Amino acid sequence: MKIFKNTRLLLSGIVLTGLILIFTTIAIVAFEDEDTVEDTLAQLSDSDDECVVCHSNHTPGIVNQYGQSDHFKNNVSCADCHEVEEGYAGAVQHPEAEFYVLPSSSPAKCETCHRQQVQEFNLSRHALPAYIAYAGTDGLSEEHLALYESIPEGGAMPGGRERNSLHAMEGPEITRFACETCHNIGKPNEDGSVGDCTTCHLRHEFNLEQARKPETCNACHIGPDHPQWEIYQESPHGIAYMTLGHEWNWEAEPGTLTVVDFPAPTCATCHMSGFGLSATTHDVGDRLTWFLAAKISEPRPNASENRIRMQNVCLACHSSNFVEDFYSGADLVVDAVNDWVRLSDALVAPLKENGLMTPAPFDEPIDYVYFNIWHHWGRTAKFGAWMQGADYVQWHGAYEIMHDLSELREMVDAKLEAAGLEPLDLPENFPSIDAARQVIGEDE
Ligand code: HEC
Numbered sequence: 001m002k003i004f005k006n007t008r009l010l011l012s013g014i015v016l017t018g019l020i021l022i023f024t025t026i027a028i029v030a031f032e033d034e035d036t037v038e039d040t041l042a043q044l045s046d047s048d049d050e051c052v053v054c055h056s057n058h059t060p061g062i063v064n065q066y067g068q069s070d071h072f073k074n075n076v077s078c079a080d081c082h083e084v085e086e087g088y089a090g091a092v093q094h095p096e097a098e099f100y101v102l103p104s105s106s107p108a109k110c111e112t113c114h115r116q117q118v119q120e121f122n123l124s125r126h127a128l129p130a131y132i133a134y135a136g137t138d139g140l141s142e143e144h145l146a147l148y149e150s151i152p153e154g155g156a157m158p159g160g161r162e163r164n165s166l167h168a169m170e171g172p173e174i175t176r177f178a179c180e181t182c183h184n185i186g187k188p189n190e191d192g193s194v195g196d197c198t199t200c201h202l203r204h205e206f207n208l209e210q211a212r213k214p215e216t217c218n219a220c221h222i223g224p225d226h227p228q229w230e231i232y233q234e235s236p237h238g239i240a241y242m243t244l245g246h247e248w249n250w251e252a253e254p255g256t257l258t259v260v261d262f263p264a265p266t267c268a269t270c271h272m273s274g275f276g277l278s279a280t281t282h283d284v285g286d287r288l289t290w291f292l293a294a295k296i297s298e299p300r301p302n303a304s305e306n307r308i309r310m311q312n313v314c315l316a317c318h319s320s321n322f323v324e325d326f327y328s329g330a331d332l333v334v335d336a337v338n339d340w341v342r343l344s345d346a347l348v349a350p351l352k353e354n355g356l357m358t359p360a361p362f363d364e365p366i367d368y369v370y371f372n373i374w375h376h377w378g379r380t381a382k383f384g385a386w387m388q389g390a391d392y393v394q395w396h397g398a399y400e401i402m403h404d405l406s407e408l409r410e411m412v413d414a415k416l417e418a419a420g421l422e423p424l425d426l427p428e429n430f431p432s433i434d435a436a437r438q439v440i441g442e443d444e
């Protein structure tokens, strides 16, 4: 009995010591964490950086975000990004002071420390092509035109003009909050630099986790004509992200990411991150084979190198047979959608030949139906296939294409009949893909 009692005492002693140890460890860890935040705040409030001291009162939100950033930890100061010489394009005199600041800090400032990222960004469609998509090339400087022409996949995509006309028709009151909000990712700045890094790197934290998460891309890659975000959400990769993503290593050092950090990919993993054998890039076109957003998709100038770079990412998680099989299947979807879009061209051809469609864009219902076929449903079907969104290939894609093709046919016939002309002569299986190939003469 006594022995038992002593053993029990001893045991409780051990358990108690254990518990004390555990709690002490937790407490130390917790305090350490708190210390870091407190440290940061203390460092911020002790700061002898006059910008930080004064802005803690005037714009505490900015100073707090800056305090969380790697920039603060690495002694990158407010002045590094904002202070400029008098006369620098875009500079304003700082309120109640002698010095000059650039309120809209530009990539020219980032470039002093992040040259490679800025150069890669400049050679991507996120840069000048995105801006030219709504604004055209009028008013661009010689340097900007030369930069635009040096982008391998930079040229305007077929069909682009039609949307430029939407920009003009809607007017600046609307487009400031529409086209421009998304496409100014590549707008030239007064100092000659291009674009806005803060579309993906929210200021002033410049936090990697935030940039890597797909919600960042969803600011623009969303909606009926480019539903990459919606597609991703229904893909197995997106499901992995939404169910287990909270366990992933979001802060991993760039260029070193592995399947341990990210067991499934996000938008950034496939299109930007250094992963598998592919190096990190800020050129989001670097891994793309097709011009999928174009009316008729054609291969890109560097298609085969780009394809290898994207497949290198897939191959970190999938076998080469799986990836090859997937790619050849998705290529066939591009061919099929191209053929349906060519059919829509064939349907309206007699109207164009006989002057039965007004030359003005978007002034009659038929313009919208014809446009939706490629701009919404055709693209959606292609994106859905390439990024694993079955619903977008089917119900928001192929089904809508066929629906609108039948509507287009009725509209064309009505116009032909009204002009005393013969209606369209189409195969019985219209609007199937076989019929499309019969009409456009690619029947095998
Ligand atoms: C003595 C206080 C004080 C100091 C020091 C100070 N600022 Fe400011 N700053 C302000 C105030 C006040 C404003 C105006 C805020 C507003 O409009 O709400 C301002 C505005 C700014 C703006 C926006 C200007 C604009 O026109 O939109 C920038 C950028 C800026 N400060 C950067 C800096 C930098 C960089 C430093 C250090 C080199 C600095 N500030 C030092 C008080 C200060």
Ligand code: HEC
Binding pocket: 051, 052, 055, 059, 062, 063, 066, 071, 076, 077, 078, 079, 080, 081, 082, 103, 104, 105, 106, 196, 198, 203, 204, 206
């Ligand atoms: C790594 C670069 C960087 C650092 C460091 C930085 N900023 Fe900025 N800041 C920017 C960028 C980029 C913008 C947004 C420019 C744009 O898109 O118009 C901006 C915008 C601003 C603005 C104007 C917009 C607004 O929200 O009012 C102010 C004021 C400002 N910063 C103050 C500061 C102060 C104060 C600090 C230091 C505590 C600081 N910044 C540190 C890059 C930086």
Ligand code: HEC
Binding pocket: 070, 071, 074, 076, 077, 080, 081, 105, 106, 107, 109, 110, 111, 112, 113, 114, 197, 198, 201, 206, 207, 208
């Ligand atoms: C004066 C130099 C300097 C300037 C200017 C500068 N940065 Fe940085 N940046 C750094 C340093 C240093 C780091 C930390 C590097 C590291 O962790 O390897 C960093 C890190 C980053 C990171 C990664 C943050 C992380 O959590 O690892 C991003 C994103 C970033 N900068 C974006 C920008 C952008 C955008 C601009 C311009 C608006 C800019 N930087 C301006 C020096 C600078």
Ligand code: HEC
Binding pocket: 124, 125, 126, 129, 130, 131, 133, 153, 181, 182, 183, 185, 199, 200, 211, 216, 217, 218, 219, 220, 221, 267, 268, 271, 272, 284, 285, 286, 288
């Ligand atoms: C502020 C809006 C915006 C954000 C945020 C944005 N993009 Fe884009 N993206 C665009 C626009 C606009 C285009 C089309 C540019 C053009 O071709 O005219 C585009 C094009 C692309 C392309 C096709 C490039 C090509 O060569 O055709 C890819 C891939 C892409 N983005 C990936 C991403 C990823 C990944 C993210 C998030 C990490 C992202 N984007 C965030 C606006 C944005």
Ligand code: HEC
Binding pocket: 129, 130, 132, 133, 134, 156, 157, 158, 159, 160, 161, 163, 164, 165, 166, 167, 175, 178, 179, 180, 181, 182, 183, 219, 220, 221, 222, 223, 226, 292, 293
């Ligand atoms: C919600 C953000 C958003 C809005 C608003 C938006 N776009 Fe886009 N736009 C994009 C994205 C993202 C792409 C890239 C699609 C892709 O590559 O898959 C794109 C692609 C394009 C393209 C094809 C690429 C090219 O350079 O030829 C054109 C043209 C275009 N947009 C013009 C416009 C015009 C004009 C408006 C306004 C009437 C507009 N966009 C409104 C995000 C937007």
Ligand code: HEC
Binding pocket: 107, 110, 111, 114, 117, 118, 121, 126, 195, 196, 197, 198, 199, 200, 201, 208, 211, 212, 253, 254, 255, 257, 268, 269, 272, 273, 274, 280, 282
């Ligand atoms: C389309 C969204 C997007 C835009 C626009 C963008 N970045 Fe990034 N950036 C990212 C993503 C995503 C990462 C993380 C890459 C990874 O996973 O390693 C990143 C990482 C970085 C890093 C960390 C080091 C590295 O190379 O990974 C720096 C520095 C950086 N960006 C600077 C910039 C600068 C400067 C600009 C403007 C010229 C810019 N970024 C524009 C999405 C973007």
Ligand code: HEC
Binding pocket: 214, 217, 218, 221, 228, 229, 230, 232, 237, 265, 266, 267, 268, 270, 271, 287, 288, 289, 290, 291, 292, 293, 294, 310, 386, 387
């Ligand atoms: C599993 C990897 C993967 C993920 C995750 C992924 N993509 Fe893609 N994406 C692709 C592939 C593959 C293509 C087609 C490549 C080609 O043309 O060969 C593509 C095409 C695109 C295009 C079309 C470019 C064009 O030619 O018009 C855009 C834009 C895009 N992705 C953006 C995104 C965005 C935004 C996300 C996240 C919401 C995302 N992607 C998620 C692999 C991925």
Ligand code: HEC
Binding pocket: 236, 237, 240, 259, 262, 263, 264, 265, 270, 310, 311, 313, 314, 315, 316, 317, 318, 323, 326, 388
């Ligand atoms: C970081 C790892 C990773 C990368 C990189 C990756 N995937 Fe996946 N992929 C997964 C996971 C995990 C699943 C879900 C498997 C499941 O459903 O059980 C998946 C599922 C898929 C599926 C559906 C498979 C099925 O059986 O339904 C396809 C298709 C696919 N991936 C294609 C790709 C392509 C193409 C790429 C490159 C552009 C790619 N993946 C890149 C991890 C990855």
